[in-house]
Amino acid sequence: MQQKSPSATIQDMRNVYIKSLTLVAAAGVSALFSADAAQAASCKAIPGEQYDIRVESEIPKARIDHSKDRAALGIISGDLSGSIQGLHQHGVTLTLEQQIKYYPQGEGICFWLNRVVLTVAYETPVIYVAKEYSERSCNYRAILQHEAKHVQVAQTHIRQYRDRFHKSLSSLNLPRPTEPRYAKDADAAKADSLNQLRALVMPIFKRLEESMTTTQQKVDLPREYREVQRRCAKW
Incomplete structure (x- = not known):
């Protein structure tokens, strides 16, 4: 195979970025107190109760796929020119779990967030290297090293944004033990708190993505x- 000119290499390897966001309301609701509905009053702070925030990340090792030829990689990437030598795919998801507690208050309940777990998951990334290049070849190593840079970028961003997510979930606007909020029932409480959590998390996820x-x-x-091309004498 003749060596490609630098201008021809621009289409050789490209990043396919799959983006998705999953917010799951997995709320466990437990009643703490019984109260006479006739004594309805404003919601009071609950001494001794904690608001637990956990932000976790899942960053698996990239999987290498060497089973597809350049034509197949072109179909995956949407470039049918036959010039694709390697690419990578990955996705980032957010899973949000909330637990609320409450006590009866008048015709409804007073509730607060007891625990929130946000998981930033880097779905198992796949690095494709065209099977035309032997695993022992210079070309294979050069393509693999290039695509690995994309994986490193995603991994670094996920780690960097963990603290930002944690800070957002510490917002004073959320219903917490020190400032419970009133709702007509547990379902309304879950929907209210989830909407607030979503409003805090989504802008940060967008900034991470951008x-x-x-x-x-x-x-x-x-x-x-050009650097990839210079590493090997023949392409």
Whole structure:
């Protein structure tokens, strides 16, 4: 195979970024007190109760797929020119679990968030290297090293944004033990708190996505492709 010119290498390897967001309301609701509905009054702080925040990340090791030829990689990437030598796929998801507690108050309940767990998961990334290149070849190693940069970008962003998610979930606007909130029933309480959590988390997820995309694009600048081409004598 003849060596490609630098301008031709721009389409050789590209990042396929799959984005998704899952917010799951998995709420366990437990009653703490019984109260006479006739004594309805404003919701009072609950001494000794805690609001537990956990932000976790799941970052699995990338899987390498060497079973597909360049034509198949072109179908996956949407580029049917036959120039795709390697690419990678991954997705980032957020799973939000909330637990609320409450006590009866008048015709409804006073409730607060007892526990929130936010998991930022990097779905198992897949690095594809066209099977035309032997695992022992210089080409295989060069493509693999390039695609691994994309994986590193995603992993770094997920780690960096954990603290930002945690800070957002510490918002004073959320129903907490120190400031319970009134709702007509447990279902309304769960919906109310989930909507507030979503409003706090979504803007940060969007910033993570935008920053990650910008950094991924830098990995695919023409100079990066020229560097890949320079590593091996023949393509």
